[in-house]
Amino acid sequence: METGDTPTTGTKQRPAFESEFKELPLDEKLGSLFRMEAAAIEETLTVVADASMKVFNKAAEALDDFGTKMSAEFRKERCQTDGAAAEPQAAKPKGGKKKNSKPDKGPEVNV
Numbered sequence: 001m002e003t004g005d006t007p008t009t010g011t012k013q014r015p016a017f018e019s020e021f022k023e024l025p026l027d028e029k030l031g032s033l034f035r036m037e038a039a040a041i042e043e044t045l046t047v048v049a050d051a052s053m054k055v056f057n058k059a060a061e062a063l064d065d066f067g068t069k070m071s072a073e074f075r076k077e078r079c080q081t082d083g084a085a086a087e088p089q090a091a092k093p094k095g096g097k098k099k100n101s102k103p104d105k106g107p108e109v110n111v
Contacts, residue, residue: 021029 021032024032
């Protein structure tokens with residue numbers, strides 16, 4: 001709804017639909033306003049839904065990138081650890097059987 005300056009007078013010219021709207025009876029004016037409001041709400045909801053989808057898509061991409069980076073880093077660390085474990089290590093002394101530090105008292109009896 002743009003209004004333009006008339007070239008001769010310099011005053012603002014009203015859009016054509018405004019004069020047609022003034023001539024309508026009240027019930028048609030209300031119906032027309034209702035349809036315009038419904039169209040405005042529909043467009044608003046569409047814009048909000050599209051913006052929400054874009055935000056969720058961006059969040060999913062960020063999580064995917066983060067997961068990929070973490071997976072690559074995990075594989076890198078695991079390969080480094082496996083390589084270090086493959087190197088021969090000094091033999092560890094084997095110990096004998098572990099002895100129970102607590103002697104067996106037998107079954108408990110509640111009195």
